[in-house]
Amino acid sequence: MAVLDLQHIRKSFGSFTAVDDVTFEVNKGEIVALLGPSGCGKTTTLRMIAGFERPDSGRIFIGGADMELRPPYERNVGLVFQDYALFPHMTVAENIAFGMKNRGTPKNEIAPRTLEVLQQVQLPGVENRRPHALSGGQQQRVALARALVTRPDIMLLDEPLSNLDAKLRLQLRREIRTILASFECTSIIVTHDQEEAMGLADRIVLMNRGRIEQIDTPARLYQSPKTLFAADFIGHANWIHGTLSKAAGDAGIVATPVGDVRVTMRQGSPEQGPVTLCIRPERLAITDGTVEPATRMQAIAESVDIVGADVRLWSRLKDGTLVQSLDKNIGRAMPQPGSEVMLGFGPDDCVVLPASDAA
Template sequence: MGSLVLEALVKRYGASTAVERVDLDVRQGEMVALLGPSGCGKTTTLRMVAGFITPSEGRVLIGGRDVTRMPPYARDTGMVFQSYALFPHMSVAQNVAFGLEMRKVGRAERDARVMEALRLVQLDHLADRLPRQLSGGQQQRVALARALVVNPAVFLLDEPLSNLDAKLRGEVRMEIRALQQRLGLTTLIVTHDQEEALTMADRLVVMEKGRVRQVGTAEQLYEDPADPFVAGFVGRCNLLEGRVEAPGRFRTRAGDLLLCQAGGEAGEAILALRPERIALRAGGEGPARLAALTYLGAQTEYHVDFGATRLVVIGATPAAADPLRRLAPGDAVTLVWEASAARLLPAAA
């Protein structure tokens, strides 16, 4: 049994089901990300773990102890909120000490633990500042220190980077991951940002409409998605509806024939093909024509019409002497990919 276990967790609001039978086992020291679009049930799941929402069915176990009906302060969790939730009238040190005061920790021990937590996030020199005197990244670190100071069995993060700009998000993301690994914290993080989840978590739980669609490592979800939703949500992907005519032959609804991995029974299916798995070449006598291209610095994104089918191709930006550099919309191109790169997924998700 893991450090955090969710057993058939359900949350209903009247006739509406926000979370439907979530089962999850988070191992000691593991970081697991709940990933999905807004309204998929990931934050509701996190708040059931924290104790802010009572499950309609199922159990939450922390360290083998059933905490399903326990109040938040009795669960041995530390939580970082999306808004940071710092007290504006309290200093940095007082904000960090708040949880210890609620637990009746003595003054001497409390002060020592507060400074230790602030040193962990490299803010001990700002202990007397007020939140309004800090940058967004510094406020985020105070929120982290406040959650860490209680030595939680489970560390909970609710969209912790959503209020930071892109550059700062990348920096704080790495800091949180390094801290989590160094301290061996069992961590559950909620995010809608796939890059955030892919770079931080040991495993990902992809959710949609209250259901878990797939659980696995970043590589497993990217390379072997269980269904079209996961394929389209984790990374970029061309998803084409059609049918398998014979092993290795897929015909799109638009009537174009594409090569794919062998196998799969004849019938309705969805072909999934990652944009970076397609090689683009200038020229050709086939039906492929460049529709548009976008320069993205190190990469270039091409939109190619293959008959009546539109495919997105992403590749390294070509050198100045490369014929691809001179492509313009309407030019003929050739698309090449390994048959194994085109995966067949069930038509009905």
């Protein structure tokens, strides 16, 4: 049985529909990210799971029990907020003990459980400090410890890393995933940051305008997006428009302004007609003639961006389409702006999407 089960949830505020027919399940110990742009409904969905908002229709089940009439304090969920919400006048130990006291935990259990959870979040010895004496990363772990120590059925984390700098976010992302896994804690994480979602979650619920666009593992969501929105929101992509003229089994031919393109047809791909090809930058190679890809396209190099470990080449195809190629920054010579380049990719390097998605 799923620990969390949302069935056809809807929520409106006046004439604005924030969440529209959202259905998904979360299994025991699974980490699921609600991902999407601002206003897509992810935070409203989280608030309905927590009990801070009531759905206009649909049902929410936690551990098989219907939550319709249950207030937040009866749902046994742990909450970690964007601003941590630590009490500044309390010590770390008092902050962590707060939730246990409110839930009636026996007094003789509070101190040992507090020390134990501090060990588990890698913060031994800070129990007598106050929040202002801690770094942002330490405060985040204290907030996590305060929620985990109550042994919730579900952990709800709302933009947990948004207040931290980029390097600390990367470090904390790995630590949070390890901590949640060690507690075998079923977790829902709300974020607009695709890297955060892909680094933390076992599955991603991608939302757009209140509806679910796609539910999948991070790898499949990136490699096999089902819609143009999913392909565009997750990572970077090149778009080539054309007409799918032939499809036989798993092979197809798309006629485009830059020539015919051989493609691999995947489950859910359109069968014929106008289509949009999605090609990830790392799949669009600069060819040197030693390897002949299935599709070759002439282009003019426009600019080169050094992005840390990567080099991004921007080129213009003969029909005017601007595309990007991604290579590793290992000292390899890159084309000079204005020079002619040959780009190539294979049938498995592009995803065929309905052209209507581009509207």
